[in-house]
Amino acid sequence: MTYRSVYVHVPFCRHRCGYCDFTLVAGRDDLIGDYLDALDLELKRVEGVVEIDTLFFGGGTPTHLPPEALRRLFEIVLSRFRLASGYEFSVEANPANLSLETVDVLAQAGVNRVSLGAQSFDSRSLAMLERDHRAEDIELAVRWLRRQGIANLSLDLIFGVPGQNLAEWRETIRRAIELQPPHVSAYGLTFEKGTAFWTRRQKGQLEQADEELERAMYAVAMEELPAARLVQYELSNYAHAGFECRHNAMYWSGEPFEAFGPGAARLIDGVRQTNHRSVFTWIKRLQSGESPVGETDPLTAEGRARELIFVGLRRTSGIDRRIFESRTSLSLDALAGGSIRRQTSLGLLEDTGTHIRLTREGRFVADSVIAEFL
Amino acid sequence: MGFRRMDPQYIRNFSIIAHIDHGKSTLADQLLLKTGAITQREFHEQILDDLDVERERGITVKARTVAIPYKHTDGKTYELNLIDTPGHVDFHYEVNRSLAACEGALLLVDAFQGVQAQTVANAYAAIDVNLAIIPVVNKIDLPVTRVDEVLEEIESILGLDPYTALKVSAKKGINIDDVFHAIVDRVPPPSGKADNALQALVFDSKYDSFRGVITYIRVVEGTVRKGQQVQFMRGGTMHQVLDVGQFRPRMTPVESLGPGQVGFFLTGVKEIDKINVGDTVTDVARPAKKALPGYKKPKQMVFCGMYPTDSNDFEKLRDELQRLSLNDSSFSYFPETSDALGFGYRCGFLGMLHMEIVQQRLEKEQDVDLIQTAPNVTYELLLRNGDVFTIDNPQDVPDPSTIDEFREPIAKVSYILPKAYIGPIMQLCEERRGTYKTTEYMGSERAQLVYEMPLAEIVYDMYDKLKSVTSGYGTMDYEVIGFLPADLVKMDIMVKGEKVDALSTITHRSTSARRGRSLCKRLKEEITRHQFEIPIQAAIGGKVIARETISALRKNVTAKCYGGDITRKRKLLEKQKEGKKRMKQFGSVEIPQKAFLSVLSAGDE
Numbered sequence: 001m002t003y004r005s006v007y008v009h010v011p012f013c014r015h016r017c018g019y020c021d022f023t024l025v026a027g028r029d030d031l032i033g034d035y036l037d038a039l040d041l042e043l044k045r046v047e048g049v050v051e052i053d054t055l056f057f058g059g060g061t062p063t064h065l066p067p068e069a070l071r072r073l074f075e076i077v078l079s080r081f082r083l084a085s086g087y088e089f090s091v092e093a094n095p096a097n098l099s100l101e102t103v104d105v106l107a108q109a110g111v112n113r114v115s116l117g118a119q120s121f122d123s124r125s126l127a128m129l130e131r132d133h134r135a136e137d138i139e140l141a142v143r144w145l146r147r148q149g150i151a152n153l154s155l156d157l158i159f160g161v162p163g164q165n166l167a168e169w170r171e172t173i174r175r176a177i178e179l180q181p182p183h184v185s186a187y188g189l190t191f192e193k194g195t196a197f198w199t200r201r202q203k204g205q206l207e208q209a210d211e212e213l214e215r216a217m218y219a220v221a222m223e224e225l226p227a228a229r230l231v232q233y234e235l236s237n238y239a240h241a242g243f244e245c246r247h248n249a250m251y252w253s254g255e256p257f258e259a260f261g262p263g264a265a266r267l268i269d270g271v272r273q274t275n276h277r278s279v280f281t282w283i284k285r286l287q288s289g290e291s292p293v294g295e296t297d298p299l300t301a302e303g304r305a306r307e308l309i310f311v312g313l314r315r316t317s318g319i320d321r322r323i324f325e326s327r328t329s330l331s332l333d334a335l336a337g338g339s340i341r342r343q344t345s346l347g348l349l350e351d352t353g354t355h356i357r358l359t360r361e362g363r364f365v366a367d368s369v370i371a372e373f374l
Numbered sequence: 375m376g377f378r379r380m381d382p383q384y385i386r387n388f389s390i391i392a393h394i395d396h397g398k399s400t401l402a403d404q405l406l407l408k409t410g411a412i413t414q415r416e417f418h419e420q421i422l423d424d425l426d427v428e429r430e431r432g433i434t435v436k437a438r439t440v441a442i443p444y445k446h447t448d449g450k451t452y453e454l455n456l457i458d459t460p461g462h463v464d465f466h467y468e469v470n471r472s473l474a475a476c477e478g479a480l481l482l483v484d485a486f487q488g489v490q491a492q493t494v495a496n497a498y499a500a501i502d503v504n505l506a507i508i509p510v511v512n513k514i515d516l517p518v519t520r521v522d523e524v525l526e527e528i529e530s531i532l533g534l535d536p537y538t539a540l541k542v543s544a545k546k547g548i549n550i551d552d553v554f555h556a557i558v559d560r561v562p563p564p565s566g567k568a569d570n571a572l573q574a575l576v577f578d579s580k581y582d583s584f585r586g587v588i589t590y591i592r593v594v595e596g597t598v599r600k601g602q603q604v605q606f607m608r609g610g611t612m613h614q615v616l617d618v619g620q621f622r623p624r625m626t627p628v629e630s631l632g633p634g635q636v637g638f639f640l641t642g643v644k645e646i647d648k649i650n651v652g653d654t655v656t657d658v659a660r661p662a663k664k665a666l667p668g669y670k671k672p673k674q675m676v677f678c679g680m681y682p683t684d685s686n687d688f689e690k691l692r693d694e695l696q697r698l699s700l701n702d703s704s705f706s707y708f709p710e711t712s713d714a715l716g717f718g719y720r721c722g723f724l725g726m727l728h729m730e731i732v733q734q735r736l737e738k739e740q741d742v743d744l745i746q747t748a749p750n751v752t753y754e755l756l757l758r759n760g761d762v763f764t765i766d767n768p769q770d771v772p773d774p775s776t777i778d779e780f781r782e783p784i785a786k787v788s789y790i791l792p793k794a795y796i797g798p799i800m801q802l803c804e805e806r807r808g809t810y811k812t813t814e815y816m817g818s819e820r821a822q823l824v825y826e827m828p829l830a831e832i833v834y835d836m837y838d839k840l841k842s843v844t845s846g847y848g849t850m851d852y853e854v855i856g857f858l859p860a861d862l863v864k865m866d867i868m869v870k871g872e873k874v875d876a877l878s879t880i881t882h883r884s885t886s887a888r889r890g891r892s893l894c895k896r897l898k899e900e901i902t903r904h905q906f907e908i909p910i911q912a913a914i915g916g917k918v919i920a921r922e923t924i925s926a927l928r929k930n931v932t933a934k935c936y937g938g939d940i941t942r943k944r945k946l947l948e949k950q951k952e953g954k955k956r957m958k959q960f961g962s963v964e965i966p967q968k969a970f971l972s973v974l975s976a977g978d979e
Contacts (some may be wrong), residue, residue: 188929236931246626263938364927
């Protein structure tokens with residue numbers, strides 16, 4: 001199976017937020033030129049011009065690039081790929097530095113979906129998250145994008161921010177809904193090892209939200225967003241019918257995809273590879289003609305099948321037995337019958353006969369259910 | 375090799391007895407050094423070794439024995455046999471057997487620390503077998519000493535004449551000649567005649583993979599020689615003596631050992647449990663009329679279950695226990711099964727320290743992941759039908775209605791501690807059902823406190839408690855003196871409604887509620903939350919006396935899982951799952967290994 005999706009990582013930001021563990025260099029815009037050159041070198045791996053269905057630029061903040069550099073980025077990538085009709089072309093953006101000029105560049109390049117890092121509408125949470133935008137900037141960004149014809153918008157929201165209460169979270173959801181985006185991602189804040197938040201929590205300087213509060217916040221998201229026709233289709237994702245992110249859905253169905261840029265991960269021929277996470281190393285390796293790959297994770301057939309359960313259960317539609325079996329040549333029940341029965345009896349999993357999927361309660365403790373299948 | 379049999383009047387047999395760390399090994403080595411039995415280099419290496427051992431645990435488990443040729447000022451050469459003793463409270467019996475092989479003992483006391491609990495216990499043991507005791511105050515080279523007070527303690531606590539005490543530094547070699555003179559002049563020579571029927575006391579044994587079991591003996595009457603047919607009078611087995619020898623300090627063959635002499639013989643026996651410490655060896659052709667007195671079978675007082683976490687490791691565990699027992703006949707193991715833990719072994723030990731030593735060796739020398747259950751003592755039961763039997767596993771407690779008397783082992787415990795700590799330690803002893811016996815003051819600063827306490831209350835953590843309450847200054851020694859009836863009950867633990875047999879304990883009714891509560895609390899801390907609620911209950915005879923609940927997981931979701939996250943998040947979950955594999959699955963609940971030991975610390979609130 002050849003890939004129909006491409007991810008490009010853009011590792012630049014004005015500032016590294018305390019909770020962020022993505023591959024990026026903040027305040028090193030001097031590296032943008034080298035990055036673009038290196039990306040061009042990495043893309044030489046692509047033979048000819050490949051037709052794809054989804055293209056996703058993530059980061060970092062792709063829109064942090066100055067308009068000229070952003071234009072060059074799109075040129076470099078689009079010279080290797082042809083977007084098939086009905087394509088989805090997504091770019092992540094920060095409401096803080098989204099200029100009209102940048103929005104123009106996006107529209108001209110054919111971008112038809114933008115994911116905005118809104119995170120919150122209350123200033124206290126935004127400050128805690130070290131975001132450099134205000135609630136008004138989100139509204140402005142939405143207006144500009146729509147004016148340029150980019151209507152497929154997604155708002156990223158974070159709950160469980162230290163100090164955030166349930167009422168504030170409800171208000172953030174309310175204001176997000178008010179903007180009528182066709183897609184919302186609502187993420188529980190995660191303390192990732194190596195981040196400033198992690199260290200501060202270790203030192204007792206930062207208090208993680210209470211588990212019951214986080215649960216209540218998650219419950220609010222699962223109630224309020226669907227009430228506004230934003231149907232939950234994945235553990236953290238909600239969309240109007242037909243506006244589910246096709247690129248991300250591709251990850252959860254285990255399809256192959258290519259990826260470029262530092263720290264970018266790809267799945268080709270059943271092998272997961274991750275590029276070196278250091279921006280500098282990634283650039284150096286490409287400059288000197290070496291492979292930018294940092295890690296390779298070859299999976300056995302069974303490992304691949306278990307991983308498919310791991311990602312598949314994230315979708316509310318769950319796993320279709322027939323599709324699973326045709327893709328893995330393994331029977332879901334032979335592989336995990338015991339776990340399915342156990343989790344079903346606990347009310348965390350639903351088995352319809354054709355599908356297995358997490359129940360509403362199962363979503364709250366998804367990791368504990370998913371871990372059973374590994 | 376020719377060896378002239380020694381005239382008993384030129385033989386002196388002695389032990390060095392001391393509290394831990396008072397310098398026993400160093401003095402032994404100094405005696406060897408002075409007589410040329412070891413070199414200066416070996417002396418230093420030895421000291422280093424001992425420091426290492428002390429750092430690890432501070433105990434000599436195996437007795438060392440050495441024959442030292444010593445040329446006295448009277449121009450005669452004496453054979454001084456040093457019989458070292460195991461230095462710990464769990465090995466009372468072994469100490470007594472070693473002392474029984476001597477006529478005298480050097481009682482070594484640290485010039486600063488003074489008389490400690492094991493000094494007292496060892497001194498009394500030596501007095502009991504009528505040894506000539508030579509008090510030796512060691513470490514007089516220390517910058518701060520309290521020699522005069524220590525001498526007072528020797529008089530007031532041990533009833534020994536302080537004017538007979540020697541003042542030495544084993545480390546610096548100060549006044550070591552005094553020690554030799556005192557041994558020759560004050561330790562009586564052995565009696566016994568070479569022509570009498572053979573009586574030799576077995577005071578230790580050791581397993582050697584080439585030679586088999588090495589039997590340590592002290593000849594009391596008669597002669598043992600190579601080729602002789604000998605019999606163990608208590609064990610009843612007969613063997614040919616393949617080799618006889620002395621430790622000088624290396625094993626050195628001799629033709630024979632005569633009365634009063636100390637050494638070893640080999641019989642080719644491979645199983646150490648066939649050679650019993652305290653047994654008497656005699657000549658098959660001309661047997662002695664009776665065995666030497668004082669023989670006891672080693673008696674295990676502390677028991678625990680040992681189970682492999684992975685049931686596939688059962689045979690590995692068995693092999694390892696077998697290997698360990700080759701060198702330690704005082705440790706026993708029998709297969710047992712637990713509903714909770716599967717197949718494993720019930721292991722018996724002389725005491726808690728003995729248990730720790732065995733456990734440490736198991737951990738160090740093998741890679742079997744072990745679950746150890748909380749230790750318990752042996753109990754004696756008198757049934758209504760008149761039967762008396764002992765149990766070493768709480769699971770074996772019969773229906774309470776059939777029990778007339780439930781008896782537990784009682785130990786006499788003596789503490790030596792600074793006076794300021796008497797109050798807190800008395801309180802601790804009272805809480806643990808101790809019966810106060812005596813207090814004796816030692817000089818102006820310290821006292822000896824004696825209690826009789828249930829062994830069960832001591833073994834759990836009394837030693838650690840003593841150390842923490844007295845900031846490390848208190849020492850203790852205990853000896854089991856008998857069994858007494860008590861109001862004991864078996865307490866069961868139910869996890870999610872199912873009894874976990876390996877968590878059952880025997881406890882006194884008066885403290886059962888407190889113990890039950892704190893045990894439930896401990897288990898709540900040890901068991902991680904599951905996808906469902908887990909009630910933990912403590913019950914006596916079906917009646918619940920304490921309860922805790924581990925709430926179900928409430929939220930546990932990886933928020934983002936896109937292309938770059940999948941591998942990392944998957945590995946994270948796999949790692950968590952790997953951790954769970956090391957736990958014991960009980961019903962639907964995973965119980966970590968540590969939880970099975972939480973019974974230990976459950977006495978505290």
